[in-house]
Amino acid sequence: MSSRTLKLAVIATAAGAFSGLLGVGGGSVIVPLLIVWLGYGAREATGTSMLAIVLIATVAVIFQAAYGNVDPPNAALVGIPALGGVVVGTALQQRLPERYISLMFAALLVAIAVKLILS
Amino acid sequence: MSSIAAAIVGFAGGMVGGLLGVGGGVLFVPALVIFMDETQVRAEATSLLAIVPVAIVAVWRQQGYGNVRVRDGLMIGVLSPLGAGIGVVTANAIPQRALELTFAALALLIAAQLVIRAIRHPREPSPDYSD
Numbered sequence: 001m002s003s004r005t006l007k008l009a010v011i012a013t014a015a016g017a018f019s020g021l022l023g024v025g026g027g028s029v030i031v032p033l034l035i036v037w038l039g040y041g042a043r044e045a046t047g048t049s050m051l052a053i054v055l056i057a058t059v060a061v062i063f064q065a066a067y068g069n070v071d072p073p074n075a076a077l078v079g080i081p082a083l084g085g086v087v088v089g090t091a092l093q094q095r096l097p098e099r100y101i102s103l104m105f106a107a108l109l110v111a112i113a114v115k116l117i118l119s
Numbered sequence: 120m121s122s123i124a125a126a127i128v129g130f131a132g133g134m135v136g137g138l139l140g141v142g143g144g145v146l147f148v149p150a151l152v153i154f155m156d157e158t159q160v161r162a163e164a165t166s167l168l169a170i171v172p173v174a175i176v177a178v179w180r181q182q183g184y185g186n187v188r189v190r191d192g193l194m195i196g197v198l199s200p201l202g203a204g205i206g207v208v209t210a211n212a213i214p215q216r217a218l219e220l221t222f223a224a225l226a227l228l229i230a231a232q233l234v235i236r237a238i239r240h241p242r243e244p245s246p247d248y249s250d
Contacts, residue, residue, distance in 0.1 A: 005194070008191055008194045008195055008198070009194075009198050011195055012194065012195040012196075012197075012198035012199040012201070012202055013198065013199070013201060013202035013205060014202060015195065015199045015202060016198075016199035016200055016201060016202025016203035016204070016205070016206060017202040017203065017205055017206030017209065018202075018206070018222065019199075019203065019206075026142075026199060027136075027139070027140050027141030027142055028141055028145075028226075030140075030195060031139065031140045031141070032229045032230075032232075032233055033229070034191075035233065035236070036229060036232045036233065036236070038191075040188075043181075043184070043186045044186050044187075044188060045140060046138075046139060046140025046181070046186065047140065047177070047178070047181030047182070047184070047186030047187040047188075047192075048140075048186070048187055048188045048191050048192040048195075049140040049141070049192070049195075050136075050140055050174045050177040050178045050181060050187070050192075051174075051178050051187055051189065051192030051193065051196065052192045052193075052195035052196035052199065053141075053142050053170065053174040053196070054171065054174040054175055054178060054196065055193070055196025055197060055199075056196055056199050056200075057142060057167045057170040057171045057174060058171055059200055060167050060203075061164070061167040061168045061171060064163075064164035064167060064168075065164075065168075067164075069160055069161050069163075069164035069165070070161075070164045070165055070167070070168050071151075071157065071161060071164075071165040072165075072168060074125070074151055074155050074157065074165050075165045075166070075168035075169040076169075077122060077125050077126055077129065077155070078125055078126065078128065078129030078132065078147045078150055078151065078166070078169050079129060079147075079168065079169030079170075079172055079173060080126075080129070081126045081127070081129040081130035081133065082129045082130060082132050082133030082136070082143055082147070082169060082173045083133060083172060083173060083176050084130055084133065085129070085130040085131060085132065085133025085134035085135075085136070085137065085143075085173075086133035086134065086136050086137040086143070086173050086176050086177050086180070087133075087137070087176065087180060088133075088134050088137065089133060089134035089135065089136060089137020089138040089177075090137040090138075090177055090180040090181055090184070091137075091180070092134075092137070092138060093137060093138050094184055096138075099236075099237035099238075099240075100237075101138070101139070102233045102234075102236060102237040103233070103234065103237050104138065104139060105139055105230075105233055106230040106231075106233040106234050106237075107230075108139060108141070108145070109226045109227070109229055109230035109233070110226070110227065110230050112223075112226050113222075113223040113224075113226040113227045113230070114223075116219040116220070116222055116223040116226070117219070117220065117223045119219060
């Protein structure tokens with residue numbers, strides 16, 4: 001196994017563990033590690049993270065549905081407007097310098113850390 | 120009224136998700152708890168269902184912009200359930216508080232690295248394509 005494949009496996013494990021343990025989405029782990037470890041540009045890191053999230057969230061929602069925890073009408077209530085939001089967000093992202101995306105992500109990580117410390 | 124508020128926060132969650140490459144749960148979950156009276160557990164599960172189509176649309180858009188490295192994304196997605204399993208085992212062995220503080224420290228460390236990179240390399244270095 002190449003060191004690059006090993007790094008991807010570690011990122012995947014960290015993303016799964018993080019979301020399983022703390023209810024934080026995998027993306028907040030995947031994006032910064034792709035940038036810092038694999039030298040991804042910020043845009044490529046976010047696009048690639050989203051592909052991983054499709055798989056991760058699909059598996060997780062199947063398990064959660066089996067426990068009867070999923071509320072589809074409320075998922076539609078936030079999720080349908082979010083489809084418009086994500087088109088706007090990705091379009092906006094293409095116009096931003098990559099370092100701004102990294103800095104916004106750093107702010108998100110600080111917010112997550114504060115939440116974890118205060119919980 | 121609270122449905123409208125939840126929908127507005129949902130739109131914002133999608134936008135943040137698109138900008139930062141996260142699912143949007145960071146806003147969906149509080150919206151569901153605060154405006155729709157969901158418990159934390161139900162809100163997180165419901166948020167996951169909302170995230171699936173949002174992430175699919177994000178991939179479709181980002182693919183068009185040339186920002187998706189398909190092989191890497193699929194590998195992370197396929198291997199992460201393994202990590203979730205390890206997470207569950209770990210959660211039963213280590214106190215929750217210790218985990219929270221460890222992850223908080225890691226998040227701050229990575230945030231610092233992102234800031235240092237952004238300052239030192241205003242233009243991103245080329246990705247590591249070596250295999």
